[in-house]
């Protein structure tokens with residue numbers, strides 16, 4: 065197939081993504097400890113419809129079938145996460161060998177199906193025992209994470225070459241401990257100072273994860289963070305609005321992306337924190353700023369920014385008629401895949417970026433009489449976003465791959481099972497999988513390395 069305006073670069077990585085707590089089920093099987101999400105699911109009103117993480121997609125038992133289906137669809141890269149409480153049920157206490165054995169069988173099955181793993185070490189399922197001792201507000205969390213990272217990287221260095229330290233720091237810090245009614249586990253508001261401390265402990269954990277890969281990952285191992293940076297796009301692609309977007313991006317991401325790439329907090333950030341600034345221990349930033357191989361970005365939506373009358377960046381809020389998915393926060397904003405990677409590369413110097421998640425949540429219908437799920441909305445969403453991604457690559461954005469969220473419908477956190485993000489439909493009663501129209505569409509994109 066000749067290169068056309070719709071093609072992606074040779075060796076572009078196409079994949080699908082999921083995360084352990086959202087698909088595995090088996091929340092207490094083979095010695096697994098309780099996670100903060102298992103605990104939150106017991107709190108009345110915390111999760112839509114009183115849903116819990118059981119049985120989710122029962123992937124713990126059905127993984128071989130799931131990998132066979134991936135293979136049928138031509139999926140060669142799969143981003144998954146390991147459940148920390150399966151491996152260290154108490155977070156930092158005794159090791160549970162059965163947890164490691166499970167993932168060994170999982171990687172073996174992926175290998176048999178020609179699927180390359182991209183492994184996230186932590187996708188929000190903190191062992192509850194650590195939360196009981198302060199969770200991410202305490203230095204204990206990154207310390208325990210470091211030990212867990214050393215264990216998994218040395219155990220799986222032969223099978224795993226692509227490592228992602230953490231998924232979306234904001235979701236287990238700001239959205240779990242921030243002001244108001246936090247929706248994400250452990251849903252425990254803390255003071256402004258402690259909130260800043262959770263960010264610091266998270267980036268420290270990231271550094272310890274990078275160190276684990278450098279020390280134990282073996283030849284060819286690569287590592288990066290997956291961030292849900294605050295993304296914006298200029299309202300008009302004019303120099304003034306682009307400059308406003310750049311300033312907005314820098315400011316909104318300087319406590320995470322900025323701190324990691326600069327090896328310290330900016331004076332502006334510390335000034336804004338005032339007395340609530342995080343406590344930094346000597347040597348922390350040596351770890352935090354260890355060089356990485358790539359940046360992962362999860363991009364769904366973002367904020368429209370323009371140059372305001374006062375010269376400051378001005379945010380424009382979408383009104384009620386602005387198009388969105390059924391997930392109310394998920395405004396259709398394809399240009400985020402153009403500007404997100406571009407701004408991260410320009411401002412923070414990233415040379416290789418993977419879109420580690422992008423997708424849309426709808427209350428998709430069950431298969432029709434012919435057994436099809438005709439999700440034209442997801443086809444259109446994917447196509448529109450990929451067009452912008454491709455425009456960005458053509459303009460020099462260093463994007464090396466794209467992972468669609470998600471391979472199959474799954475437990476969508478506080479939304480329970482109500483919002484479906486899958487390319488594959490899951491009937492939770494029978495555990496039957498039905499690839500949707502969008503799965504076949506994406507399969508064709510992978511096969512031909514171009515937008516079809």
Ligand code: GBH
Nearest residue numbers: 083231232235292362393421469476477485
């Ligand atoms: C990702 O999170 C997760 O990594 C993945 O596990 C998840 O299933 C997937 O996306 C789909 O949600 O305060 O009302 O504006 C995305 C997390 C969701 C975080 C929206 C911010 C804003 C809600 N983002 N949320 S609101």
